[in-house]
Amino acid sequence: MTxxxxxxxxxxxAATYAADNRLDRLAYGYLVTSxxxxxxxxxxxxxAASKAPGVLAVYTPFDPLKLYRYTKExxxxxxxxxxxxxxxxxxxxxxxxxAETFEQARDAASLIQVRYDARPAAASFHDGLASAxxxxxxxPISEVLAPGVGSIDDALNAxxxxxxxxxxxxxxxxxxxxxxxxxxxxDGDHLTLYTATQGVMLVVARIAEALGIDTSKIHVRNPYVxxxxxxxxxxxxxxxxxxxxxxxxGRPVKTALTREQxxxxxxxxxxxxxxxxxxxxxxxxxxxxxxxxxxxxxASNGFYEPVANLCLSMYASPNxxxxxxxxTLDVPVTTIMRAPQEANGSFALESAVDELAxxxxxxxxxxxRKNDSPVVPSSGLPWSSKHLDECYRIGAERFGWSRRRPTPxxxxxxxWLVGLGMATATYGASRAQxxxxxxxxxxxxxxxxxxxxxxxxxxSTVWAILAAxxxxxxxxxxxxxxxxxxxxxxxxxxxxxSTSTNGPAVQLATEAAKTAMIALAVQxxxxxxxxxxxxxxxxxxxxxxxxxxxxxxxxxxxxxDVPGVEATATSAKNGDKTHGFRSFGAHFCEVRVNxxxxxxxxxxxxxxxxxxxxxxxxxxxxxxxxxxVMGIGHALLEETRLEPATGRIANADLASYLVPVNADxxxxxxxxxxxxxxxxxxxxxxxxxxxxxxxxxxxxxNAIYNATGKRVRDLPITLEKLLT
Amino acid sequence: MGGETxxxxxxxxxxxxxxxxxxxxxxxxxTAPAPAARAADDxxxxxxxxxxxxxxxxxxVDPRVTLxxxxxxxxxxxxxxxxxxxxxxxxxxVHVDGRRVLSCLTLAxxxxxxxxxxxxxxxxxxxxxxxxxxxxxCDGFQCGFCTSGQIMSAAALLKEGHAWTDxxxxxxxxxxxxxxxxxxxxxxxIKTARRAD
Numbered sequence: 001m002t003x004x005x006x007x008x009x010x011x012x013x014a015a016t017y018a019a020d021n022r023l024d025r026l027a028y029g030y031l032v033t034s035x036x037x038x039x040x041x042x043x044x045x046x047x048a049a050s051k052a053p054g055v056l057a058v059y060t061p062f063d064p065l066k067l068y069r070y071t072k073e074x075x076x077x078x079x080x081x082x083x084x085x086x087x088x089x090x091x092x093x094x095x096x097x098x099a100e101t102f103e104q105a106r107d108a109a110s111l112i113q114v115r116y117d118a119r120p121a122a123a124s125f126h127d128g129l130a131s132a133x134x135x136x137x138x139x140p141i142s143e144v145l146a147p148g149v150g151s152i153d154d155a156l157n158a159x160x161x162x163x164x165x166x167x168x169x170x171x172x173x174x175x176x177x178x179x180x181x182x183x184x185x186x187d188g189d190h191l192t193l194y195t196a197t198q199g200v201m202l203v204v205a206r207i208a209e210a211l212g213i214d215t216s217k218i219h220v221r222n223p224y225v226x227x228x229x230x231x232x233x234x235x236x237x238x239x240x241x242x243x244x245x246x247x248x249x250g251r252p253v254k255t256a257l258t259r260e261q262x263x264x265x266x267x268x269x270x271x272x273x274x275x276x277x278x279x280x281x282x283x284x285x286x287x288x289x290x291x292x293x294x295x296x297x298x299a300s301n302g303f304y305e306p307v308a309n310l311c312l313s314m315y316a317s318p319n320x321x322x323x324x325x326x327x328t329l330d331v332p333v334t335t336i337m338r339a340p341q342e343a344n345g346s347f348a349l350e351s352a353v354d355e356l357a358x359x360x361x362x363x364x365x366x367x368x369r370k371n372d373s374p375v376v377p378s379s380g381l382p383w384s385s386k387h388l389d390e391c392y393r394i395g396a397e398r399f400g401w402s403r404r405r406p407t408p409x410x411x412x413x414x415x416w417l418v419g420l421g422m423a424t425a426t427y428g429a430s431r432a433q434x435x436x437x438x439x440x441x442x443x444x445x446x447x448x449x450x451x452x453x454x455x456x457x458x459x460s461t462v463w464a465i466l467a468a469x470x471x472x473x474x475x476x477x478x479x480x481x482x483x484x485x486x487x488x489x490x491x492x493x494x495x496x497x498s499t500s501t502n503g504p505a506v507q508l509a510t511e512a513a514k515t516a517m518i519a520l521a522v523q524x525x526x527x528x529x530x531x532x533x534x535x536x537x538x539x540x541x542x543x544x545x546x547x548x549x550x551x552x553x554x555x556x557x558x559x560x561d562v563p564g565v566e567a568t569a570t571s572a573k574n575g576d577k578t579h580g581f582r583s584f585g586a587h588f589c590e591v592r593v594n595x596x597x598x599x600x601x602x603x604x605x606x607x608x609x610x611x612x613x614x615x616x617x618x619x620x621x622x623x624x625x626x627x628x629v630m631g632i633g634h635a636l637l638e639e640t641r642l643e644p645a646t647g648r649i650a651n652a653d654l655a656s657y658l659v660p661v662n663a664d665x666x667x668x669x670x671x672x673x674x675x676x677x678x679x680x681x682x683x684x685x686x687x688x689x690x691x692x693x694x695x696x697x698x699x700x701x702n703a704i705y706n707a708t709g710k711r712v713r714d715l716p717i718t719l720e721k722l723l724t
Numbered sequence: 725m726g727g728e729t730x731x732x733x734x735x736x737x738x739x740x741x742x743x744x745x746x747x748x749x750x751x752x753x754x755t756a757p758a759p760a761a762r763a764a765d766d767x768x769x770x771x772x773x774x775x776x777x778x779x780x781x782x783x784x785v786d787p788r789v790t791l792x793x794x795x796x797x798x799x800x801x802x803x804x805x806x807x808x809x810x811x812x813x814x815x816x817x818v819h820v821d822g823r824r825v826l827s828c829l830t831l832a833x834x835x836x837x838x839x840x841x842x843x844x845x846x847x848x849x850x851x852x853x854x855x856x857x858x859x860x861x862c863d864g865f866q867c868g869f870c871t872s873g874q875i876m877s878a879a880a881l882l883k884e885g886h887a888w889t890d891x892x893x894x895x896x897x898x899x900x901x902x903x904x905x906x907x908x909x910x911x912x913x914i915k916t917a918r919r920a921d
Binding site for chain 1: 768786788789793796797800801802803804805806807808809810812813815842843844846847852856857859860861863865866867868869870871872875890891893894895897898899900901902903904905906907908909910911
């Protein structure tokens with residue numbers, strides 16, 4: 001239970017986020033955004049803006065900053081801003097004003113008059129469902145059928161009990177608290193960028209391409225990130241524009257998006273629909289799972305959510321079929337958001353399983369236990385380490401699941417209907433390649449560096465703990481150095497892969513640094529270990545030891561007049577093709593629904609999960625809680641409302657796009673099992689960034705059914721849906 | 725939207741909102757009569773004298789500058805964060821004359837003559853304020869971006885002398901959004917700090 005290593009900096013306001021970098025002669029950029037959803041810009045009258053006090057430059061498609069074409073898609077835009085006059089969505093970046101102050105830039109931006117040749121835009125997911133198409137790449141269908149079974153529908157028809165229903169979920173916006181700032185400064189032909197990102201190397205790659213400069217000329221620094229949730233993976237319009245403007249003007253420029261702009265200039269989670277059919281025997285054994293998934297996709301890029309895919313990995317069934325279709329819309333970019341496809345996928349599947357339990361007259365927890373699969377249902381490969389049944393068992397016991405009344409509406413407390421619900425939590429695990437450097441310093445401290453990012457996940461604390469463990473010194477003597485593109489290339493923060501990928505690299509690099517330290521000790525003539533065989537010297541408790549000799553490494557470096565010894569190590573990607581790697585757990589919750597107003601309130605929560613080794617329970621618990629909180633928002637509050645007629649987002653602010661506030665969240669209990677997944681890595685940690693949100697909305701929906709008898713299949717479950 | 729074409733009249737939507745925001749900020753701060761606003765110079769700027777974390781500061785600023793941007797961009801106190809710039813998230817919370825105030829909805833000019841405390845001024849030298857200590861101990865944050873505002877709100881809350889139950893603390897802290905969802909830790913931290921007081 002280690003406190004965050006950056007805790008003191010964060011509670012004193014001393015952690016430097018991207019927008020906090022104050023540079024000499026800093027100028028301020030302000031984006032101009034489109035007010036139609038589709039069409040061509042006919043003209044932009046910038047005369048008044050250009051003459052406004054303090055204005056240094058006004059860039060538009062008629063007077064652009066040159067940016068080169070994007071050749072790689074990174075879940076963001078396919079085209080750089082201002083290089084053509086096409087408007088592809090409402091709120092698209094179509095100009096940048098740079099002025100001496102923020103106030104001057106903002107005011108001048110409001111003076112620009114834009115004329116459009118507007119065309120009708122497709123902005124309704126619902127209207128587009130009838131003409132949904134196959135996705136741009138990949139197979140539209142994945143199917144597993146038992147021998148002799150002709151089709152999934154045959155398997156469903158042959159099942160004794162079936163349920164079938166359609167589940168929908170709204171567009172969502174990430175709304176990280178830090179609204180995407182970029183500060184750019186040039187020194188000759190060398191660019192330094194302070195920009196909020198989940199991966200500094202993603203920025204380097206995109207900016208090198210867009211500005212046509214060599215990657216070696218770009219230095220990206222972003223040690224503290226004000227939340228990401230997927231939205232700081234892509235590199236959005238203001239970043240290359242700000243870098244190019246700073247080059248053109250010969251002075252540093254800072255551009256931060258407004259909150260309203262974070263709804264359009266950066267991406268969102270697509271809307272989705274899933275039609276789920278389950279077939280089972282009377283004893284609850286699943287015989288068929290079918291899910292036809294549809295996701296919205298922006299016309300401006302290729303990302304969509306294959307929402308049905310989760311059915312391939314969850315419950316045992318001899319017959320499974322999932323399909324993927326898209327509805328292409330003239331809306332801002334669709335992108336990854338916490339547990340892409342699985343947060344929505346689990347809502348549909350976990351609701352459907354609950355509906356099947358009702359029809360079978362079976363406890364929904366027992367139904368899940370009955371269909372727990374020891375192998376990956378779609379491939380038959382064994383799971384590397386799965387302890388879901390223990391999660392179910394411990395969760396049920398701690399939560400008091402046996403006190404649940406199966407009949408909806410059976411429990412009331414004054415004006416409140418009280419229901420209990422549960423769902424399975426899950427997320428996939430992976431280990432990619434990562435390099436990390438460990439440098440041992442003469443003061444007896446160590447620096448661990450790599451290009452990874454700490455979005456608030458506790459990643460930097462994890463690095464410090466792992467290095468401290470291996471060196472045998474206190475965590476406080478390790479300085480993690482993340483978010484700097486000059487470091488060895490470690491994993492970006494995404495896909496719950498930071499700890500599973502970077503953790504083993506930290507361990508390897510620390511071991512390599514110890515070996516380098518011993519090599520110096522036995523080779524240097526001034527060292528008391530000189531001449532000894534390297535394998536006779538041990539590195540323990542921060543000391544080098546051989547026989548009676550025992551010297552702290554810091555003292556030894558000092559006595560040798562050597563400032564530091566370092567080593568870089570690379571941990572390879574996971575090569576195991578014979579197992580499935582995925583975490584599983586269980587959510588249990590109590591929801592109260594007001595009998596008169598329909599207001600739903602989550603009143604109690606327990607999540608029990610197995611994520612392999614948990615390196616730091618304190619930050620891990622917080623991260624799971626954060627996933628559950630976002631899941632409660634997903635279930636009850638969050639909805640990006642798009643006006644179908646205009647393509648405008650009608651609730652692009654935090655007063656009308658509701659995210660959970662403190663009063664919406666009860667005490668949340670989290671219990672981790674501790675089974676290191678040593679098939680994934682020697683460290684045995686699987687990663688937890690997305691795990692907590694998956695299943696959370698399903699658990700809430702199921703508790704609401706238990707409370708009220710109302711099955712709401714459309715997220716968010718707002719009160720009017722409970723009044724009908 | 726900067727690219728909006730004016731709809732008749734001369735007042736753009738942005739300017740209209742700018743005016744009303746200034747008016748409402750004025751209302752918030754008129755609990756004690758503020759010194760009369762000083763006349764704008766030829767350059768349109770106004771002189772503002774404020775005490776920030778015990779240090780007297782003199783600013784000559786554009787009257788549109790908010791207290792938040794004055795602190796961050798003029799005085800270099802970047803611990804106070806801009807999360808929404810329209811009073812909806814609480815990340816910019818500071819104390820003005822001891823009360824918690826949203827610095828993004830407060831024009832710097834209206835803070836003339838007042839005492840402002842920011843997150844940088846909360847600790848006593850190296851000695852953290854009990855709320856700061858409790859936030860670390862209870863892990864009442866993740867990314868840290870809302871944390872300055874949460875802590876300034878929490879410190880004021882403890883002085884206000886209300887919110888004794890968990891439910892009341894949650895309600896009283898609901899003007900400060902934490903998108904990372906560290907709310908249970910925030911509630912724990914406030915209870916811990918109260919015990920330590």
